[in-house]
């Protein structure tokens with residue numbers, strides 16, 4: 001959405017402008033993708049989730065995960081862990097890199113995360129959630145926020161309890177993905193539950209789940225009353241949603257330019273080899289609406305150099321680049 005003069009909401013004292021935000025997505029919401037989304041209109045930037053253990057052990061992946069540009073602010077670093085003390089230590093350490101916000105992941109459904117009581121696993125431990133938020137919000141001089149699911153499964157939908165705990169213990173914003181841990185990504189997101197959370201809290205609430213079009217953004221906002229909408233899968237290969245454009249309305253030339261600029265910034269950030277490999281999953285989503293043969297798609301997605309990829313795109317006609 002375009003820049004606006006009055007903030008949509010505040011996280012503590014921090015003004016946020018805009019109603020759509022790129023979701024944190026492991027393997028996707030890195031600096032190149034976030035910076036582009038933010039430039040197009042995403043209202044703030046969330047890092048991919050970062051394991052507190054990795055922060056404390058100095059894992060080599062951490063510096064890239066916490067790299068950001070000044071233009072991305074407000075910049076949110078998202079952490080996950082099941083150990084409140086280690087989470088606090090990691091948050092304090094990351095604070096030195098001057099994020100605007102520290103966010104606690106209470107939504108990851110992956111077995112390796114939720115299974116050890118981190119991510120959505122925290123939803124089964126309300127007392128620990130209280131401890132995490134009260135400790136972090138007291139120890140940090142920047143806002144602490146959370147991102148959660150609705151509960152572990154349909155028999156333990158404790159989202160209102162967790163939401164109130166977050167707010168009562170100093171949390172300054174809550175993003176809610178309208179699914180349970182057990183659902184993972186199946187079924188439909190429950191927007192009614194998001195509306196209930198919004199009605200119950202005074203801190204800002206971000207609605208999340210199944211937003212893919214501009215109409216969805218408006219519908220989610222109207223239906224839930226949420227302060228902003230977070231877009232994950234629907235933004236991959238479709239960052240123009242943050243600029244107020246649905247994918248089918250983006251001219252082919254603009255798709256081409258944005259896609260190649262994205263590739264360029266990935267090469268710069270990760271180096272030629274890794275940048276190209278990591279770009280392929282974005283590329284497959286950028287090209288999915290194109291009228292291309294199976295062979296053309298395959299050729300593009302297996303290009304061995306960025307120059308090959310660019311040459312193939314350049315050779316494609318406007319008709320081929322038009323949405324099917």
Ligand SMILES: Cc1cc2nc3c(=O)[nH]c(=O)nc-3n(C[C@H](O)[C@H](O)[C@H](O)COP(=O)(O)O)c2cc1C
Pocket residue numbers: 023024025026027028047048049078105107108147177208209210211230231232233234
């Ligand atoms: C590939 C992938 C990686 C994700 N990684 C994270 C993450 O690191 N942190 C997080 O809070 N949520 C993560 N999520 C969840 C999304 O932020 C979001 O809550 C979920 O995809 C629902 O929104 P959507 O329907 O707009 O995709 C991830 C989702 C996907 C698909």
